[in-house]
Amino acid sequence: MSIKHAISLSNVAFRWSTTKAPTLDIEKWEVDTGQSVFIYGRSGSGKSTLLNIIAGILEPQHGIVNILGKEINQLKPVQRDKFRARHMGVIFQQFNLIPYLSVLENIQLSQAFSASKNTTKSVELLVDQLSLPKSLLLQKANQLSVGQQQRVAVARALFHQPEIIIADEPTSALDSETRDEFISLLLQQTKEYNSTILFVSHDKSLAQYFDQTIDLQQLNKVEPFHHAI
Amino acid sequence: MLFKIALASIINRKLTAFLAVCSITMSVAIVLSVEHIRQQAKANFASTISDVDLIVGARSGRINLLLYSVFRIGNATNNISWENYQKITQQKSVDWAIPISLGDSHKGYRVMGTSEDYFTYYRYRQKQPLTFSKGKIFNGVYDVVLGSDVAKKLQYDIGQKIVLSHGVASVSFVHHDDKPFTVVGILEATGTPVDKTVHISLAGMEAIHVGWTNGVQIQGLSISAEDALKKDLTPKNITAAYLGLKSKISTFRVQRAINEYKQEPLMAILPGVVISELWQTMDVVEKILALIAGLVAVTSLLGIITMMLSTIKQRNREIAVLRAIGAPARFIFSLIQLEVIGLVLVGIIMGIGLFWGGILASQPIVSELYGLNLTTNPLTWSTGKYSLIMLGIAMLFACIPATMAYRQSLKQGLAIKE
Numbered sequence: 278m279s280i281k282h283a284i285s286l287s288n289v290a291f292r293w294s295t296t297k298a299p300t301l302d303i304e305k306w307e308v309d310t311g312q313s314v315f316i317y318g319r320s321g322s323g324k325s326t327l328l329n330i331i332a333g334i335l336e337p338q339h340g341i342v343n344i345l346g347k348e349i350n351q352l353k354p355v356q357r358d359k360f361r362a363r364h365m366g367v368i369f370q371q372f373n374l375i376p377y378l379s380v381l382e383n384i385q386l387s388q389a390f391s392a393s394k395n396t397t398k399s400v401e402l403l404v405d406q407l408s409l410p411k412s413l414l415l416q417k418a419n420q421l422s423v424g425q426q427q428r429v430a431v432a433r434a435l436f437h438q439p440e441i442i443i444a445d446e447p448t449s450a451l452d453s454e455t456r457d458e459f460i461s462l463l464l465q466q467t468k469e470y471n472s473t474i475l476f477v478s479h480d481k482s483l484a485q486y487f488d489q490t491i492d493l494q495q496l497n498k499v500e501p502f503h504h505a506i
Numbered sequence: 507m508l509f510k511i512a513l514a515s516i517i518n519r520k521l522t523a524f525l526a527v528c529s530i531t532m533s534v535a536i537v538l539s540v541e542h543i544r545q546q547a548k549a550n551f552a553s554t555i556s557d558v559d560l561i562v563g564a565r566s567g568r569i570n571l572l573l574y575s576v577f578r579i580g581n582a583t584n585n586i587s588w589e590n591y592q593k594i595t596q597q598k599s600v601d602w603a604i605p606i607s608l609g610d611s612h613k614g615y616r617v618m619g620t621s622e623d624y625f626t627y628y629r630y631r632q633k634q635p636l637t638f639s640k641g642k643i644f645n646g647v648y649d650v651v652l653g654s655d656v657a658k659k660l661q662y663d664i665g666q667k668i669v670l671s672h673g674v675a676s677v678s679f680v681h682h683d684d685k686p687f688t689v690v691g692i693l694e695a696t697g698t699p700v701d702k703t704v705h706i707s708l709a710g711m712e713a714i715h716v717g718w719t720n721g722v723q724i725q726g727l728s729i730s731a732e733d734a735l736k737k738d739l740t741p742k743n744i745t746a747a748y749l750g751l752k753s754k755i756s757t758f759r760v761q762r763a764i765n766e767y768k769q770e771p772l773m774a775i776l777p778g779v780v781i782s783e784l785w786q787t788m789d790v791v792e793k794i795l796a797l798i799a800g801l802v803a804v805t806s807l808l809g810i811i812t813m814m815l816s817t818i819k820q821r822n823r824e825i826a827v828l829r830a831i832g833a834p835a836r837f838i839f840s841l842i843q844l845e846v847i848g849l850v851l852v853g854i855i856m857g858i859g860l861f862w863g864g865i866l867a868s869q870p871i872v873s874e875l876y877g878l879n880l881t882t883n884p885l886t887w888s889t890g891k892y893s894l895i896m897l898g899i900a901m902l903f904a905c906i907p908a909t910m911a912y913r914q915s916l917k918q919g920l921a922i923k924e
Binding site: 332334354355358359361362363365367369372373374375376377378382386387389390391433 | 507510511514515517518823824826827828829830831832833834835836916
């Protein structure tokens with residue numbers, strides 16, 4: 278079964294507290310399944326809030342958040358956590374890994390929470406495709422270089438084959454050379470799984486790699502700088 | 507998974523974790539030791555005397571009578587006349603009687619005049635009789651039997667001549683040096699005041715005081731040891747007496763009869779009852795000890811919690827990662843709880859080990875120095891009880907950092923705030 282829209286938001290509004298001005302107000306936004314979307318937004322444009330809402334960590338006060346055909350804002354927090362574990366992979370700017378666990382353990386961690394067993398690909402193959410040496414697997418995550426860590430993060434995010442990848446400025450800690458290599462690796466892998474990817478960055482030059490570009494300041498009806506962060 | 511992460515996290519911070527475990531180990535060992543020593547002291551205290559149904563003495567305080575007749579502390583205010591002692595012991599409900607005559611000393615150790623019955627009927631701990639490590643019961647007037655401590659400290663052996671001193675001060679100026687005694691027996695250690703006692707016969711006690719009136723030697727009236735033997739050495743007075751009754755049921759009746767004795771103001775006490783009364787006077791000390799041990803335990807637990815709290819701030823990235831890959835917020839809570847429980851458990855186990863080892867190692871020393879016999883199997887149900895209480899408090903305290911991490915994980919979401 279294929280769902281047309283991997284992500285569909287309608288009339289979503291979020292404010293941190295009732296006394297504060299809203300941070301996010303999106304009338305309608307849809308992302309097709311399998312699309313790679315570049316989300317451009319300066320700091321303070323509400324991108325953290327948007328990602329947290331899609332990931333199911335924050336609950337908007339209004340509207341419908343439909344992910345893969347499921348209205349996740351109707352779910353209980355624990356169910357949303359499970360949904361995120363099973364259907365999403367998250368990559369941060371930096372510090373994606375639990376420093377005191379080995380690379381292998383870090384990659385297997387996401388599988389433990391998703392409780393999925395449908396991995397067709399072995400960790401070794403995945404690591405190989407991300408051009409990481411296999412000897413890395415048993416090393417502690419904090420012994421790796423930043424570039425290696427980010428690629429391990431991709432492996433971790435992809436290992437349980439999630440339908441949606443959320444990447445929050447994953448390249449900002451990388452230099453320009455490793456950055457281009459990283460993005461192509463990431464997109465190549467997500468294509469293979471037909472995953473939808475949301476890639477957030479303030480660096481507009483990266484937009485060329487993606488199917489679609491969204492400017493969060495246009496999407497979000499809340500004027501920037503009216504809210505904190 | 508939870509266990510694996512918690513373990514890896516603790517191993518990652520091995521030094522702080524190790525120090526935290528050490529403080530728990532120490533505090534558990536302290537709590538258990540204090541409790542153990544308290545129990546053992548109480549048991550030892552109560553087992554000083556056994557099988558004696560009544561102690562009879564001149565009418566004074568109950569505790570005072572117990573202290574001088576059993577623990578050799580303090581002095582009698584008055585005596586019992588030998589005549590009345592005879593009358594009391596001849597009652598048909600009395601099975602046996604041990605007369606006690608106090609008032610002299612040897613190098614700070616109290617001298618006790620008594621009869622052969624003392625060695626037959628005296629019992630301590632669980633009805634254990636006195637046994638000799640060397641020699642035998644006194645036979646002659648100038649024979650003496652030493653408690654094990656006296657023999658050990660003063661390095662006396664059988665055949666040693668000793669001189670008794672008048673009065674019980676550790677430094678006495680009046681010595682019975684005209685009538686030396688000979689050591690004929692040394693008792694086995696008992697862990698009771700018997701070990702610190704010099705035993706002579708009542709006749710011996712009488713002999714050294716021939717020619718004395720009201721505790722003072724009459725000037726110019728010195729009677730030699732040989733001449734003293736020719737006199738009537740039946741005592742005129744004794745200090746106290748232990749009574750054993752034929753039937754326990756008659757205890758209160760005999761006690762009342764003695765308390766209401768017309769010819770002389772006497773009193774009788776039940777040693778077990780007065781010993782527990784005396785122990786209760788030490789209640790405050792006991793409570794203070796327990797309080798200090800408890801405070802040490804709480805302090806060490808607070809130490810662990812402080813350590814956890816300070817790491818929570820450093821661990822916000824880790825928490826964000828766990829949340830991102832789908833860990834529920836309560837997983838974060840459990841992780842912190844589990845780490846604390848793990849550390850405290852290891853600390854408790856090591857603490858019990860340290861405590862046990864300590865007891866085993868110190869047992870011979872404590873036994874020798876203080877006559878306090880510690881059992882070598884100190885693991886009782888109270889060990890488990892204190893361990894569980896400690897663990898419970900730890901879990902309660904751990905809620906602070908765990909809740910903090912939980913809240914943080916909800917608030918910060920996927921963003922990593924530096």
